[in-house]
Amino acid sequence: MKKVVLLGGGNVAYHLAKQLMRSQKYQLIQLYNRSLLSSHFQEIITEKTTHLEALLPADIYILSVKDEAIAALCEQLPFEGQLVVHTSGSVPMEALSPRQRRGVFYPLQSFSKAQAVDFAKVPFCLETEEASDYALLEDLAKEFSPKSYAIDSLQRQYLHVAAVFLNNFTNHLWYLSEQLCTREGIPFELLCPLLEETYLKGQQLSFFEGQTGPAKRGDRAVIEKHLALLQGIEKDIYKDISTSILNTYGK
Amino acid sequence: MKKVVLLGGGNVAYHLAKQLMRSQKYQLIQLYNRSLLSSHFQEIITEKTTHLEALLPADIYILSVKDEAIAALCEQLPFEGQLVVHTSGSVPMEALSPRQRRGVFYPLQSFSKAQAVDFAKVPFCLETEEASDYALLEDLAKEFSPKSYAIDSLQRQYLHVAAVFLNNFTNHLWYLSEQLCTREGIPFELLCPLLEETYLKGQQLSFFEGQTGPAKRGDRAVIEKHLALLQGIEKDIYKDISTSILNTYGK
Numbered sequence: 001m002k003k004v005v006l007l008g009g010g011n012v013a014y015h016l017a018k019q020l021m022r023s024q025k026y027q028l029i030q031l032y033n034r035s036l037l038s039s040h041f042q043e044i045i046t047e048k049t050t051h052l053e054a055l056l057p058a059d060i061y062i063l064s065v066k067d068e069a070i071a072a073l074c075e076q077l078p079f080e081g082q083l084v085v086h087t088s089g090s091v092p093m094e095a096l097s098p099r100q101r102r103g104v105f106y107p108l109q110s111f112s113k114a115q116a117v118d119f120a121k122v123p124f125c126l127e128t129e130e131a132s133d134y135a136l137l138e139d140l141a142k143e144f145s146p147k148s149y150a151i152d153s154l155q156r157q158y159l160h161v162a163a164v165f166l167n168n169f170t171n172h173l174w175y176l177s178e179q180l181c182t183r184e185g186i187p188f189e190l191l192c193p194l195l196e197e198t199y200l201k202g203q204q205l206s207f208f209e210g211q212t213g214p215a216k217r218g219d220r221a222v223i224e225k226h227l228a229l230l231q232g233i234e235k236d237i238y239k240d241i242s243t244s245i246l247n248t249y250g251k
Numbered sequence: 252m253k254k255v256v257l258l259g260g261g262n263v264a265y266h267l268a269k270q271l272m273r274s275q276k277y278q279l280i281q282l283y284n285r286s287l288l289s290s291h292f293q294e295i296i297t298e299k300t301t302h303l304e305a306l307l308p309a310d311i312y313i314l315s316v317k318d319e320a321i322a323a324l325c326e327q328l329p330f331e332g333q334l335v336v337h338t339s340g341s342v343p344m345e346a347l348s349p350r351q352r353r354g355v356f357y358p359l360q361s362f363s364k365a366q367a368v369d370f371a372k373v374p375f376c377l378e379t380e381e382a383s384d385y386a387l388l389e390d391l392a393k394e395f396s397p398k399s400y401a402i403d404s405l406q407r408q409y410l411h412v413a414a415v416f417l418n419n420f421t422n423h424l425w426y427l428s429e430q431l432c433t434r435e436g437i438p439f440e441l442l443c444p445l446l447e448e449t450y451l452k453g454q455q456l457s458f459f460e461g462q463t464g465p466a467k468r469g470d471r472a473v474i475e476k477h478l479a480l481l482q483g484i485e486k487d488i489y490k491d492i493s494t495s496i497l498n499t500y501g502k
Contacts, residue, residue: 168464175458177416207426213419
């Protein structure tokens with residue numbers, strides 16, 4: 001069995017460790033954290049340490065710590081030439097120390113603290129400095145999910161931006177929509193069927209074809225009416241997204 | 252049975268007529284269109300006319316025509332003091348002629364030409380000039396859907412804006428996200444599980460609580476990194492929505 005050491009005590013580290021416990025091909029031989037691990041790590045049965053000098057020899061070291069801590073932690077590792085990967089979506093592979101064989105092992109998903117993680121649905125984005133390490137990382141990813149992709153550091157940055165548009169910004173538009181209703185005394189439940197339809201249509205049609213609304217039709221009279229009802233940053237958002245739709249459809 | 256006359260030959264008119272054919276309480280006694288109805292109206296078995304002078308006496312006249320045509324059509328009706336409603340989300344009730352008892356009968360949903368309509372899920376937004384007409388319109392709405400709401404013309408305008416944010420703008424953000432991936436050679440399928448999660452989380456948590464991402468965390472370093480990767484209107488959209496999230500969470 002290949003040996004894995006996991007460094008980190010957060011949410012991602014916990015879920016990765018839990019899944020590794022089930023692996024037949026990879027053994028989680030050690031968990032490192034700079035301070036004592038929180039109590040839910042008790043179910044992870046493996047050697048635990050808070051001392052970097054005590055790190056055991058392994059095939060892969062996974063650094064699953066906060067973005068800001070990755071570089072410094074890697075710098076302090078008491079060995080050289082090992083396969084060391086981080087799990088971050090926004091930190092370049094080059095943030096890792098060049099004394100190691102560097103890589104990235106990034107599960108693309110918005111981890112909520114409370115929610116359980118079904119890794120089977122999570123795509124893994126992989127990158128290795130040395131081509132010969134890629135197969136090993138790909139094989140490890142298979143223990144978590146059937147889907148893995150070779151994504152380099154620049155692509156990973158764009159992927160993160162794309163995820164922000166898709167997830168974070170979408171959720172905020174829904175919040176703004178709800179706020180508009182609340183302010184005007186309109187029950188938001190009125191819009192729930194439309195939200196469902198938006199999502200289902202997105203699954204069936206291309207986003208390009210599925211677009212509807214005043215900006216898609218080039219209906220500037222309605223756009224002006226709507227802008228007159230809005231203020232501040234909501235008005236700016238309405239104006240910009242409408243402009244982008246008008247541009248997209250050449251109106 | 253109460254008598255209904257439907258005016259219009261478009262998509263909404265067709266779906267309304269089809270549903271009215273099934274009603275035990277309301278009889279669609281006539282369909283008017285200014286030109287010959289398209290062939291799929293053949294399945295609507297009722298008297299059809301292209302002459303306004305031939306309109307039959309009825310309890311409710313439903314004008315289901317284009318926004319721009321509502322006022323002129325209503326002006327030409329060869330009678331007075333009847334309950335006349337339109338089905339538009341963005342036209343005020345006052346666009347109808349004051350010679351009639353005016354009202355609005357607005358099914359809130361994004362009607363796609365191809366897709367079948369399950370009215371049971373569609374909320375109806377109702378408004379009548381005379382309070383005594385409201386019960387009749389509410390009763391008619393029940394033939395289509397269990398959900399109807401009293402929504403006045405100003406609320407209906409805000410509702411339309413809220414629907415634009417929720418549906419049209421959301422779809423466009425998804426399109427932009429997909430474009431970003433395509434430009435950078437990233438398979439968009441990578442983001443599909445995140446899209447599903449975005450929707451499911453929106454069903455489970457409040458949008459306010461469910462927000463994640465750099466702007467929610469107040470992570471200005473990541474925001475600046477992302478802005479450096481974007482240009483033009485996409486950059487403006489990123490900036491505005493991030494500002495709105497920062498404001499919302501007091502970061």
